[in-house]
Amino acid sequence: DIQMTQSPSTLSASVGDRVTITCRASQTISIWLAWYQQKPGKAPKLLIYEASSLESGVPSRFSGSGSGTEFTLTISSLQPDDFATYYCQQSNSYSTFGQGTKVEIK
């Protein structure tokens, strides 16, 4: 199994802040990484696929980078709608998810 480890587990930030979430894979996964946003009681929403490709309709303040074993999701200017939990997902070998990063209001 490829293990995905996100950091931090919780992040406190204010509207307008630049936010970065890290995801590390236990072995190399090339660019086969996606990011999702989930709000309470809702299904996850796809934000980024193939490490850095923005899903259609997702605001451009979201961006992804990385390859191999280390990846980041960046929100350039945090908006009120962005307070949520974020998950990374690898799809290099089957599929596994990170444990999530909760972005909360500071």
Add this chain to the structure above:
Amino acid sequence: QVQLQESGPGLVKPSETLTLTCTVSGGSISSYYWSWIRQTPGKGLEWIGYIYYSGITNYNPSLKSRVTISIDTSKNQFSLKLISVTAADTAVYYCARGRSGTFYIADYWGQGSLVTVSS
């Protein structure tokens, strides 16, 4: 707009079989991969398996011995069967569509169905 809707019992007894169906509307079930994913507070998000419209399947190795995913293209539905359930199978179960050309990247999700395993 593609929509997915899970249906099935919300309560299953230990050792019995969990069965869920996902109905796809607003688009064809053909030419995509369709997945089941579950979420628990303890283990987080867990991919269960996928099926292609042709019937090809792939399962999470940790669940493979207990899982069957099937598809009915005439009804635009696919289904999950999980046998010999225990309390550890209590979760919110999601059905999802694989983004075009991909197996695992889910671009459309159902709202989720809470299944509790309890006597």
